Amino acid sequence: MSGSKEERQKIAKEALKILRHKEIPEGQDPIEILKNIEFVMMSSIEFDIRETTTKILDYLDKNDTKSALSLLEKLKDLVGALDWE
């Protein structure tokens, strides 16, 4: 399923929100911000978070918004798990 640029940006924005990213400055593309994120990795959860984010970006690149959307819940789950570490 393909989506418009706005839809893809909305998904990227949601991913950034899940990742507890700082606020996105006016006029900046959330997809680009998501691509440039650096991850601090010190447990397998963080490696999984990085991998899931990369997959979301891959789907957005391929314009497959349905698959990208389906991974947001997984991302949320992984980030939530960090609260318990």
Add this chain to the structure above:
Amino acid sequence: MRKLVIVKFGGSVITTKTERKAINRRNLDLICNEIGIAFKGSDKNLIIVHGGGSYGHPLAKRFGFRYSQISAKENKGKTTTRNSKDVLRHYSKIKTTMEELNRKVVETLLLHETPAISFHPSDFSVAYEGEICSMFTDQIDLCLDKREIPVLHGDVVKDKTVGTVIVSGDQILSYLAKKYKDILTFVIVGTDVDGVYTKDPKIKPDAARLKVITPQLINELKLKFTTPDIDVTGGMRKKVETLLELAKDGIDSIIIDIKQRGILSNLIKEGLPQSFERGTIIKK
């Protein structure tokens, strides 16, 4: 009083990711064995803190339990629309589930002949905006006097501003490290990776494990943790920040792959080395 080492290990190490409420028996046995060896081979006191793994998080998620340390500030003053009976029921369920995990950790420590004693933070802690603001630690003091090992865990805790919050093992570690600063030698953070990476070594050829992290080094690396061009995400950033804060307070810590045999016991017995090939040291 005897010198103290605080050992914290993530819930993801002692539980399995794929199943809810499933213990990773191999890892838990290995860690408890290491602690047993170290306890008998040294005269130091120990406090153990563990995370929630597949015990705490899935339930919190199922109940839509949204208040963590990071979201608590944003939600200050907001009241939940959920029925208060539900909130209490969910709080109690998460609490008892975490107690189950803690009991398994303590039972395994006892099998390895260590005088481990269960402590549930929800029973004696209060939070404010997602951070622990008070903890009644007199019983922990008494345990340390008798060289017993208090075992605490990530938990749900009553919060003065938002009702109830999830308090992570890292937060408990941080509170206790500051509280026992005068007798604390160092902190060991056990995870399933051999230290801190700022890039994923699987995909970035220039990625490297950091052997030592200092507040100064973080600046030099341009790992700008506050208002950066390149951001490190909140959930992950918080863990390193917690240890950096301790370092600024003069409390050193080391992050190790706690699944590796011999590392934990040697560190407790020998103390923190100047440099370490199989972990990341965080110091001032």
